Amino acid sequence: MKTIDIGILGLGTVGSGVVKILQDNAQKITDITGCKLNVKTVVVRDVTAKRNVDLTGIELTDDFTKLVTDDDIKIVVEVMGTVETARSYIKQLLNAKKHVVTANKDLIAQHGPELSELAKQNHCDLFYEASVAGGIPILRTIVNSFAADQVESVLGIVNGTTNFILTQMTQNGLSYAQALKLAQEKGFAEADPTNDVKGKDAAYKMIILTQFAFGKDITVDDVKLEGIDGVQLADINEAAQLGYTIKLLGIAKLIDDKLDVSVGPVLVPSSRPLAAIQNENNAVLVTGKAVGETMFYGPGAGELPTANSVLSDIIAVTKDIVLETTGSRFNGYVKNVALAPASDVIYPYYLSLVLPDKPGQMLKLTEIMAKQKASFNVIKQTGESQGTARISLVTHTMTEAQLNAIKAELKEMPEMQLLAAYKVLEG
Template structure:
């Protein structure tokens, strides 16, 4: 059986998982592809570091040129992380004729189009299934299974760290800091969790999902991003009493043929599928004009789930090599797109306020709502202490522009502070 040699750039959690799965499932993979896949060389940063995976027969080096200059290596898996260095290495590898598989969402979200163009010029494949939602094969599903449909919305829980934290806050009634510490102790959160908890990681994934689902290239500047670090435990408890769970949700939606993308805490009705996604798991809901709403659920990270997505890309590239069809884009769908206007983005909203407990406060809030032609659905008041009360209100549907006016106007009122304002997914 002919051999296809593979190089791996980085041997952390995912890289080790790739080595492990390829060894364990060698016979099955060979029967599917008709080729024997062999890991020839692995490039690491620290040669002295002990590894918890069998590297027998594999050349371990700290020199990228050992991959670039080896004509026998056809496929390279990049799982080293970073953006600038990874981009430089991948460009050199593509220019030397190597097919690239990466799990690097930051890189793909920022430079994916540029790298895809370079791959095409060199008749190389560039696949990155593992860059979104770990073990869930969502990108290839969108490309293949929704090819004949018109996708109108993609939304989901695409960051396992924040979902674990929100689950702990909701189920165990611990505050944000305690939930974050638990996530870090279990390895679900990095020592510096900023990218996860501030919604940046999820936003990068929504950039990639938007490109696949709608064919539109967007940047971080096009996305309304809010993280979970300021989510108050009392709001989680209050939402639960109202029949909702609060989750960090990414939403990309066509509105009047314009795109609106957001990442932030959202109230989800408890009877909806996303509300039941717990801990580090991810779920993506894709709504097509023909098929309606479909859900894809699974682990969003981890050694073997993510490595499995990398292996699916390796198999796809191998098949293309055998058939002589390399060089096509992972996703060919492309179209011009404009951003939806704030007046077009309409949801019900949940707003919580810290209000000094004195006469006339509700009148001020009502006057603000009336001035922007917005209406209450529900108003609740609870005591914070002897001087302040918490007022929670849910609204009927109103535009994002109206919400911003309300938050700005209320923030200007004396003795009233806005604690939170979150979208509410409709029942």
């Protein structure tokens, strides 16, 4: 029986999970692939650190070159994090004819096309299923199950930290600061949660999903980005009274054959399944022209769920080695799609504002809206202290360009404070 040796870069949460699953499910993996998979070498920064995984028979080293120079190692798993260091290591590995599996979304979002081309030149596989939505096999599903369909939109909850925070605010009435602190205590948020709460982590995942679904390489500058750090408990409560739940959604959709990609808080009708996705879980909705809307749900992070996605890539590489079919791109779909202008992007919007509690203020707001040919669908006022009133409203559908013009006019009105302007997902 053929034995395929594996090297691993990094032995944190995901790296340890990969070793555990390979050990626990060795016989099943052998039955499926016809090969014995053996972890031979693991590269870490500190070889003296205590590990919570059995490393019997595995070489633990801080010398990366051992992975590059060992001809027996055919597959290397990169789960060390970082961007530039990981990029350098993976380039060396690919040039040494090693197949690479990574869970590094930041790296793939920024340098995926470059590394995929290098892998192809070296007839190597480069797979990264675990880079998006943890344990949900969404990338391979888009590649295989939607190969003959035209994807019209991909949207969903792709960051577990922000979903946990918003769930705690919605269900338990916690403030943003309280919910963030709880997420950090439970290990769902980093000590520095900036990338999560500012939406950058979700944006990186949407970059990868956009490439798979629409064949378009974009950068983070192409993603309209807003985080959850400005979401107030009052907006959560007002959305609930209107029949909505606020979620941080990544949305990539075709509009008249042009592409729009965004990440931000969105009001989701409480009747939709997406509104019921709680805490650290993720969900991705893919709408195809033929199949319609499908939803993929599961844990968005964690040792074993993410490691399971890594293992699916390892098994895919192993099958390619056996069949001698290595070197194909994970996703070969390429299409020249222009980005949609703001005048083509249409949604209802939720706005919340603080106005002076005196006559004529609602008239001024109405005039601003009317000037942009926008109108209210629902509007409500709640009392505020010190002579102000809080207004929340949902507009009829309008373009993003209209919204931008309204926001610009409100900026010129110092007595009016715009607190939130969020998309509303229609039912």
